Amino acid sequence: MIKILDRNFELSYSNELIQEKVKQVAARLNEDYAGKNPVMVCILNGAFMFAADLVRELTFQPEILFAKFSSYEGMQSTGVLRELIGVNANLQARDVIIVEDIVDTGNTMYNLLPQFINKGAKSVKICSFLQKPECLTAPLKVDYCAMEIPNAFIVGYGLDYNGMGRNYKDIYTVVED
Ligand code: IMP
DSSP: OEEETTEEEEEEEOHHHHHHHHHHHHHHHHHHTTTOOOEEEEEETTTHHHHHHHHTTOSSOOEEEEEEEESSTTHHHHSOOEEEEOOOSOOTTOEEEEEEEEESSSHHHHHHHHHHHTTTOSEEEEEEEEEOGGGOOSSOOOSEEEEEOOSOOEEBTTBOBTTBOTTOSSEEEEOOO
16 A cells, blocks of 8 residues: 555556556557557656557657657647647657556547648557446447556556655556445
């Protein structure tokens, strides 16, 4: 059991399990992208740890970039995410893999996809470490997912609770009071 800010969290997924799941999803990418040079876009902040583990398992040569979008302003009203750190590379005719930490409702990824498609990418695929399938409301297909989990709030392995807890190598689930 760990305490982050005002909440208790219990261990759910060990780093050993996480590494196994990362290797499995990397194997799928290695098969699908053999001989290709896709652009992998790591979505900050949450995906930094997954991306670091994932890319070390790849046998093709990706170009690795980072992007950051605000999840607050404008999202509810317009569905447009504000770009805080953008992708400067030319994506014309490139294969793009978006590397994300978790797909919950799917709204973030659904709103993000046009940003890459509009830059002329040949293909845009989503590789999310986690997905909560019960929570998906957006019409979104998660092409690569390492692990499906139930609907509960988690921290660790890059994911945060109010900015804290990203550093844990294991994943913890909130203990409801
Ligand atoms: P969506 O737009 O509902 O799919 O939410 C995706 C974003 O919400 C992720 O990129 C995370 O930043 C955040 N998120 C969703 N579920 C959790 C969780 O259980 N813990 C921490 N962050 C989460």
